[in-house]
Amino acid sequence: MRVHGKDDDRINLHRPGTGSVTQSGENLWEGRYSPRWPDGTKHVWDVYAETEAECEAKLAALIAEMNAERAAWREAHKTA
Numbered sequence: 001m002r003v004h005g006k007d008d009d010r011i012n013l014h015r016p017g018t019g020s021v022t023q024s025g026e027n028l029w030e031g032r033y034s035p036r037w038p039d040g041t042k043h044v045w046d047v048y049a050e051t052e053a054e055c056e057a058k059l060a061a062l063i064a065e066m067n068a069e070r071a072a073w074r075e076a077h078k079t080a
Contacts, residue, residue: 019059021052031059035066038074 019033031047047062049055 019063021055021059023052024048029055031055031062033059033063033066035070037070038077 019031021029021031024030027050029049029052031049032044033046034042034044036042043066045062045066047055047058049058
């Protein structure tokens with residue numbers, strides 16, 4: 001996961017599937033996750049928190065939940 005602040009002009013490079021955490025304001029952190037679903041569509045999910053650690057924890061929980069949903073979707077749409 002890549003973490004950068006509001007005034008950071010570096011390119012956000014991170015491994016696919018890990019999400020990113022940015023500071024959106026003085027007391028606000030945003031976690032963003034954009035998985036591609038098996039049908040090819042891309043869904044964007046955001047979480048917000050007052051601290052970086054809290055945001056990372058929320059983002060990790062979101063990623064785990066989305067991965068479970070995507071796995072269930074693949075199972076339900078599996079062709080024999």
